[in-house]
Amino acid sequence: MTDTARTVIIRDTGGPDVFQIEDRPVGDPDRGEVRIAHKACGLNYIDVYHRSGVYPLDLPHGIGMEASGVIEAVGEGVTHLKVGDRAAYASNPPGAYCAARVMPAAQVCPLPDAISFEEGAAMMLQGMTVEYLFHRTVPLKAGDTVLMHAAAGGVGLIACQWAKSEGITLIGTAGSDAKCQLALDHGATHMINYEDEDFVGRVRELTNGRGVDVVMDAVGKDTFEGSLDCLRPVGMMISFGNASGVVPPVDLGMLGKKGSLQITRPTLFSHIADHVVCQEMAQHLFDKVASGAVTINIGQSYPLDKVAEAHRDLEARKTTGSTILTL
Template sequence: MARTVIIEEHGGPEALKLVDREVGEPGPGEIRIAHKACGLNFIDCYQRSGLYPMNLPQALGMEASGIIEAVGDGVTHLAVGDRAAYAAVPPGAYSEARVMPAAQVCKLPDAISFEEGAAMMLKGLTAQYLFHRTTPLKAGDTVLFHAAAGGVGLIACQWAKSEGIRLIGTAGSDEKCALAVEHGADVCINYSTEDWQARVQELTDGKGVDVVMDSVGKDTFEGSLDSLKPLGMMISFGNASGAVEAFNLGILAQKGSLKVTRPTLFAHIADHDVCQEMAAMLFEKVASGKVKIRIDQRFTLEEVPEAHRTLEARRTTGQTILTL
């Protein structure tokens, strides 16, 4: 048996329940992992609320780290006793242990702690596909990154700096802006006190940026399009302020033949080999010190409802984990 956080109906943080669940043995292509720490992400809140509907009852949580306890037939990249970490479907990481598909579970280097492993996989692999698998980026390019002091944001600031890419961030307070700059942002705009769109134009001499990386969604979408240079790419990869509303595709032509994409991590990591390659690049960034994983909030399994409230109120910086 393993303590596991589930929902039986969609709703607010009060819908989260801590129960005992039987773990079982792994079948073909599966592993059983005893968790050491679990990651917390906005997608967990979307699934809990019903923005991303699921069949219920359902355990939550998309990333964790731990020790491999058992391996099913056909699994060759992991062995019993291996340190491991993952961002993967189906949900179920808010637990002491689970059985799950092995394909997206990655062997965790000794140089990276379990807490770092739990905090970095979903957001770090997101940064990897943003910078390497979505649109060509090279040293000297300029990226506008919203929520630059958040979990993905602080990784993205460091990632951009490590590759010579200029990152202009936005955040909601002077303290968060300072944190983004400390982690490698060229500059960070406080959108609560500044006109961030006008500031972006000023910082780019009126040319706009090459790429916008936007996890905020509805509130920033139109301004993000207006911040792009002609032929620029808008990467909308989250809905923190709500889903982007329908819009006329002709606007993209009017604003300079812009490109828009709405990627998800799980489409990028669906292939086992690709997932392992992406993870290897992430592990190199972290093990080399180019990207440091900052964990600013820790909660227990019993405190998951409060963790969700804190995340949704945007009172977090860096990474948030559940400790076991």
């Protein structure tokens, strides 16, 4: 255990070139905290929002919300983890792009031996997002139909498998035939290449004009209005990301005209703020993976010092599945 750790920080917001890698002090955990030595870190679109300033941070600041590793020290009052435990997390505060850190323990979860550190780093944020989308935002049941944008991404590929495991029809969108096939291979019922087809018309065709029960949309501005037009009356629009830009203000009267539609903008961090709920959600995810119902697709891996390249590829939509940074 060293006193310093390689750490990615930003001192200004902007493009991937703002990243700096430094050796920074780690310290010891206080009450309710743990020190964790990372084996791998997860890369997610929220990291882009932090880096670019869409979600402001007090600078300078670390980046990254997700990692896996081994517990090196435990602060007073922490009972669910001990030194030497394998662990994984997706939680605040940002700062996961590092070799080791001290952080609040409540959202750090014991990682089962059957799940690798690489999978642990790739699955927590995206997998628990799928858990709340399917079970806590609108409890879905067998026979329901959902539209999932970016179905070949990290969240999307987990969602495809999750839907199949529960008898839910998932219609997905992606930007190439290869990405569409990847999502189909992971359990999507139907896929739409939005470069070739109007996804609204195709969804209506696939649902015999009815529309879907739920839309799960992390793309944001570019797909928002079309997503509303894919819903059945009284359907639910779940807007949970802004990959193409922030959704503009919504005229609530429009929701009535389109069929008394419902809309919500949830975040994972609201759901996992409670320690017990967080651990329950993680265990549900671990059970899905351990049973074989969900396989974590790590589409690409970059060493920590290639973090700028990883962000460029993510923003250019060159990635599929989950992305990790290795140490």
